[in-house]
């Protein structure tokens with residue numbers, strides 16, 4: 115881990131309407147960080163990710179990616195994004211697992227060109243990493259939700275991202291696959307130096323693999339220190355089905 119700032123929010127405000135849901139947010143992510151963002155439903159966690167991806171524009175304040183103002187940043191291929199509930203979108207999709215992963219290599223291949231041996235090997239390697247190589251010829255819609263999620267993660271990784279942005283990557287996934295996905299993420303972060311920003315409701319798992327945990331509530335984002343994290347974890351043990359945070363009196 116080092117102090118190279120790869121994402122910076124400086125006094126950022128954002129609202130879908132005239133009411134702000136991000137209010138004066140400042141935070142930074144360093145190269146090599148594994149950041150988890152927790153908070154209640156509707157707090158605005160996915161909105162933060164969409165601002166990083168440039169899908170939304172802030173109303174006020176400054177966002178920098180790899181030191182560039184986000185409005186000038188044009189290396190989006192450095193960022194891999196696994197959106198929330200991605201698997202719902204492939205319910206009737208006719209592509210195979212292999213084709214789904216290959217479709218994220220157009221930056222390398224170029225449109226209307228055939229993938230070379232290296233590209234094909236990369237796709238298989240990415241599927242292998244996620245334990246999905248043996249399903250490569252299967253139509254993606256004929257996989258389970260957890261398997262589809264793994265394929266989408268393989269699809270994201272095949273483009274060699276420097277930053278991985280994940281919106282609740284283990285939603286709807288069985289507990290065994292959850293552990294597999296978290297182990298893979300931890301490995302990518304530690305051994306492949308991929309910085310990770312993940313929105314999750316699973317604070318327990320997040321606390322084991324993250325280097326920083328941010329709690330987002332009522333428009334404000336704060337990094338949890340050790341004591342606050344313990345408080346959150348004990349609250350979660352007492353109220354296992356609650357999405358609400360114990361921080362800030364919520």
Ligand SMILES: Nc1ncnc2c1ncn2[C@@H]1O[C@H](COP(=O)(O)OP(=O)(O)OP(=O)(O)O)[C@@H](O)[C@H]1O
Nearest residue numbers: 130131135153154155156157158159160161162198
């Ligand atoms: N396109 C949109 N237009 C208007 N309001 C929106 C839009 N997208 C999200 N919102 C609202 O903005 C708020 C924050 O939404 P967001 O999806 O960022 O929350 P979240 O913290 O990720 O929630 P969850 O944990 O349920 O996924 C919510 O009140 C939501 O209803």
